[in-house]
Amino acid sequence: MQYNHLAIEKKWQKFWAENQTFKASNESDKPKYYVLDMFPYPSGAGLHVGHPLGYIASDIYARYKRHKGFNVLHPQGYDSFGLPAEQYAIQTGQHPAKTTEANIATYRKQLDNIGFSFDWTREVRTSNPAYYKWTQSIFIELFNSWYHKDTDKAEDISILISIFKKEGNRLVNAVSEEGVELFSSEEWKAFPKKKQEEILLQYRLTYLSDTHVNWCPVLGTVLANDEIINGLSERGGHPVVQKKMTQWSMRISAYAQRLLDGLEKIDWPQPLKDSQTNWIGRSQGAMVSFEVNEVSSKESTEVKLSYKELETLKELRLNLSKAEGLLWDELKHKKGAAKFRKKYTVGSFLVDYVCLAKNTIVEFSGKEDETERTTFFAKEGFNIVRFSNEEVIENVLQVVSKINNTLQFSSAIKSDKKPEKKPTKKHQIDVFTTRPDTIFGVSFMTLAPEHELVSKIVTPAQKKEVNAYVRTTAKRSERDRMADVKTISGVFTGAYAIHPFTGEKVQIWIGDYVLANYGTGAVMAVPCGDQRDYDFAKHFDIPIPNIFKGVDISEAAHVDKAGTIIANSDFLSGLTYQKALKLSIFELEKRAIGYGKINYRLRDAVFSRQRYWGEPFPVYYKDGMPQMIDAAHLPIVLPTVEKYLPTEDGKPPLGNAPEWAWDSRGKKVVSNEKLKNKTVYPLELNTMPGWAGSSWYFNRYMDASNSEEFASKESLDYWKEVDLYIGGSEHATGHLLYARFWQKFLFDKGMVPVDEFAKKLINQGMILGTSAFVYKATPFIKSDCFTAHASEEILNKIPAVIVSKNLFNSEEDFEVLVKNYLIDNGFLNQDTSDRIMIVKSDVHADVSSVNASDELDVEAFKNWRTEFKTAEFILEEGIYKVGREVEKMSKSKYNVVNPDAICSAHGADALRLFEMFLGPLEQAKPWKTSGISGVSTFLKKLWKLYFNGDVLAISEDEPTKEELKILHKTIKKVEEDIENFSFNTSVSTFMIAVNELTLLKCNKRLILEPLAILVSPYAPHIAEELWSLLGKTTSISTVDFPAFEANHLVESTKNYPISFNGKMRFTLELSLDLSKEEIEKTVLEDEKTIAQLDGRIPKKVIVVPGKIVNIVG
RNA sequence: GCUGAAGUGGUGGAAUUGGUAGACACGCUGGACUUAAAAUCCAGUGAGCAGUAAUGCUCGUAUGGGUUCAAGUCCCAUCUUCAGUACCA
Secondary structure (H helix, E strand, O other): OOOOHHHHHHHHHHHHHHHOOOOOOOOOOOOEEEEEEOOOOOOOOOOOOOOHHHHHHHHHHHHHHHHOOOEEEOOOOEOOOOHHHHHHHHHHOOOHHHHHHHHHHHHHHHHHHOOOOOOHHHOOEOOOHHHHHHHHHHHHHHHOEEEEOOOOEEEEHHHHHHHHHHHOOOOOOEOOOOOOOOOOHHHHHHOOHHHHHHHHHOOEOEEEEEEEEEEEOOOOEEEOHHHEEOOEEOOOOOEOEEEEEEEEEEOHHHHHHHHHHHHHHOEOOHHHHHHHHHHHOEEEEEEEEEEEOOOOOOOOOOOOOOHHHHHHHHHHHHOOOHHHHHHHHHHOOOOHHHOOEEEEEEOOEEEEEEEOOOOEEEEEOOOOOHHHHHHHHHHOOOEEEEEOHHHHHHOHHHHHHHHHHHHHOOOOOOOOOOOOOOOOOOOEEEEEEOOHHHHHHOOEEEEOOOOOOHHHHOOHHHHHHHHHHHHHHHHOOHHHHHHOOOOOOOEEEEEEEEOOOOOOEEEEEEOOOOOOOOOOOEEEEOOOOOHHHHHHHHHHOOOOOOOEOOOOOOOOOOOOOOOOEEOOOHHHOOOEHHHHHHHHHHHHHHOOOEEEEEEEOOOOEEOOEOOOOOOEOOEEEEOOEEEEOOHHHOOOOOOOOOOOOOOOOOOOHHHHOOOOEEEOOOOEEEOHHHHHOOOEEEEOOOEOOOHHHHOOHHHHHHHOOOOOOOOOHHHHHHHOOEEEEEEOHHHOOOHHHHHHHHHHHHHHOOOOOOOOOEEEEEEOOOEEEEEEEEEEEEEEEOOOOOOHHHHHHHHHHOOOEEEOHHHOOOHHHHHHHHHHHHHHOOOOOHHHHOOEEEEEEEEEEOHHHEOOOOEEOHHHHHHHOHHHOOOEEEOEOOEOEOEEEEEOOOHHHOOOOOHHHHHHHOOHHHHHHHHHHOOOOOOOEEOOHHHHHHHHHHHHHHHHHOEEOOEEOOEOOOOOHHHHHHHHHHHHHHHHHHHOOOHHHHHHHHHHHHHHHHHOOOOEHHHHHHHHHHHOOOOHHHHHHHHHHOOOOOOHHHOOOOOOOHHHHOOOEEEEEEEEOOEEEEEEEEEOOOOHHHHHHHHHHOHHHHHHHOOOOOOEEEEEOOOEEEEEO
16 A cells, blocks of 8 residues: 555544544543644735744644643634734725635635644634623723732722722822822812722723824824834835824733743743843833922922832831731731721821821830820820830730720821812922932933923923924834934923032933933933933033043043942042942932832833724723723624724724714613713724734633633633743744733732743744745946947847856856857847846746756746746756745745645645754754655655555564664654654654664564654654554544653663774774773773774773773873 | 854754764765656765775864863854844933
8 A cells, every 4th residue: 555645634634623633621630731832813825834833843742742641732723803904904895804714714724734633622713702802801800900019919999999098099009100199088089080080090000091102194093113114104105203192001011020020930932031021121220300490489398208208118118027027917907997007107207007097006116216206196196005026026916915905995086187289399300310320420411302391391592493303303203213323413491400419500401312201201411421421412512521530531431330430429429330329329318309219111012003903992981081891791892894994084993883882871882873862972992902812812722612701710720821832932022921911910810820821932943935046137238339229129139048057156257158148149249249238137936946956947937927938048958057045935035835735745744744854943944845855755664664565564573672672762762852842853763763674674563553653743644544554443642652661772782982082993892791991901902902002002091881982192 | 232042064954961073864976677757776975185995094063262081062262144122311
């Protein structure tokens, strides 16, 4: 029987589908293993051979794990919302759902052809309402959450509201917008509902805010930075402006530190972790406030908590001493009237614990100002209880009972304090700096042109210039501004800031090298220590004070920190960088000018897209404030629209939907006409971005058809996380960061059991194409030689000439060769030949018309494109050889190879083996179809082992020692390789085994049966077929992996390499039982050794038993 | 600029804790089978030198140093390529 890959592969693919061979169960005694590929987007172009590389690797691993007795979850699905389908819809009017459906069908067919062991019963599609229902519900969950820094996790918004009710927001340790207004509990309660909503938005994990975006009015959409070229849209070349837009954002910044910390416990590639670390961009420094010098508003006399004090409070609350911690553990559980707070300010004093309802203060004794405290607290009507550290540590319960006693006999204080009006604030510029040690080097400040203070502080004299500059900047995209480092531009505002330490006046400039979105959008410029500030100062003739000891700054800024001594800096002078840094922060805090701060580069992620083909938000607007639709009414299904373009008045495409209003009473989406009704509200017009659906899909696979929850608790607890995740490195800072963020959030809310979704991740390398080139001659007339008419006539006579690769070494060779050819063949005469020029151009040829030996099928090439129909070919020995070059696989380079073609010509098993054989999984490597004959031959040889001619011939005899050795050597290597994801080497191992067994003419069942199992993860179709030919009636996919037995590999002798001065000269077969001394003796006595030494006496003999002998001398 | 990865025959790539460099495959050359081609099978194939030959010698893992009995592998410096990232204060 011949090996017929077409019939065999079809047969088994059908078998697997019909028997649901790879359906994973959520209940099993076996240990679980979850293997996942990164979510594919089903593009219209289908797969090329580069795409399935990772899928093949993960499939091999999944199949191997099944053989190893694991319950394997290996699902697949589609990230099916996205731009290409929408773009196609705009062009053709075809609904994206339809296009997507068709693309998925193509994808599925291609995937099935390769024989993957996916559990298709769990397929998910992000564009399916049954799926995005849960994406919407997670969004609602995010909206209803805030980040509590005390517990370091997300909590329900109701907790925050109750805190506001009780104590306002002065002390709450939450992640929020910068500069949230402070209020007391009374103020909170008095706020109108709308105002409360506005405040809460500043804390919610997803929130509406005004964001700077690249807006293209013509396209009616926001563009990403890389979609803009020179201030114009990449598509269409329309103008793009910076615009503020109200959009949904995700407060991923709340998770910056945890996203950083989490990297330590996951087994992901270092480069990937590095780029996430880089992206999060933690930097440690200080916030410093500069006041703007103004002749205005009177000073407030009110004593307010400074930034520094607030920060200290928060800090203190986290860093309790041991005794404090002990006591707090007891006190914190008290509820109601006996509820305690820690580190609370009473008047101007910071107290350890206070129970406000019972006006009782609990403090540790031994404070410096104890007398003043006692007097003040007594005056305010507080009871005071004091304990020593020792008392608490020795018997905390006794202390608690004493406290309880006090509480019983106390009463609440009557508060008649009214919240005071806030004074009109002076303008203040906050900056973040990583170098507070250089603060005495500040000679000016720069604001981003978009900075909100610009318009407020600009002097009338400078107004015109400043406005013009702001307008110019608005036209440039952020990327433009960043790319253009050379042009220094900026304008003086006319205003001055006060240096917080020296009190000197400092010019305030605006400049587009400062980015509005980073830090505070303002910098304190230290020209002597920062190159950009230096360049700016030089350009505008601003003084550059030198604050570094013994450093020359006449040419460039001094950026090095190490070894630098600060000078001319008041109290910082003479200190090293490290010491100055600490002292400067200390002083900033002491004088309430600033405070130490950790800043992250990571920005909150914009979550709104002005697109049609994405998840609709479950949001409607009442009085302009967003309202969540109750989860019970989800999904909010994407409405039908006539056009997929923005509306005429610039609203997103959903603005075209006639039925897109929320009936809050009927709890359903209704026609826009009903918007007149009081209880009907407009729905959100934006849709969610591509990463919404892909940020949690791995959890859905665990329980993909659940309609009650996004996955049941049981299934989540069973599968927990992805054990092996394979995909490209291009997702490093997109999908993989957002997905980690959502997972941590879901974990905080108790919705998933682990806070990292993928234990191990592997980046597969790209498969590159091997392009083929032909060399075409293009003739030009040298200038002014002929009239235009004559020139055209000459050129018209010359056909396209295409020259084989090895006929020339240089451009000159090429020109001479082509000219001679043209003259010889009468296309050109000798005279005119001097007046024309021949230029070589490299033209891509379709790789399918080139064979393994780089020979072009000339006829196929001629028919490929009409311009080559009449081309003349200069051949070498009757053959046209193409040039080769490795490039990215792409349609435009005609080097794309379709896996379907490989499957029908060589088979899926051959494709799988070859993709693995190409090289290490993680590395980029070029594809060359010719190489596939190697694995094809291997499969045929493997097949032949089981046959004698056309007849199946299996011997039941006991295998020989040698045969067993081959088998077990193979088992060992293959097992090691798969565990190490070194799939390329195990293909070689199979080849070696089959070559050796063929040589021995081995057809023993006891060898061939395990061999079939070994290859089955790699080449599952042929393995199944051989397995059934061996008389088995069930699938090979779950039989036990052959057990490795070391005793078959034990050798009695070793062929020792004998080296002289490290160079191997010959080998010597010696028993492994010999001792070092015996080996040395035998080797030295050998005649070949004596010949090598040629009378010299060895100085030293190194013997490593079982390895090598080295003779020195 | 910064960060990371990698440089081994004509090509893709092997090489365990430092221990026989180039496994396995492609390609190429020669041969067998065939009218011929394809397919299949066999042999050779890092470079150079010597020899009719068996064989022997020299050089060889980007470059230059170093450690070691022994270096593709470890250390230092340099060069090149690829990937990511960038007025990040």
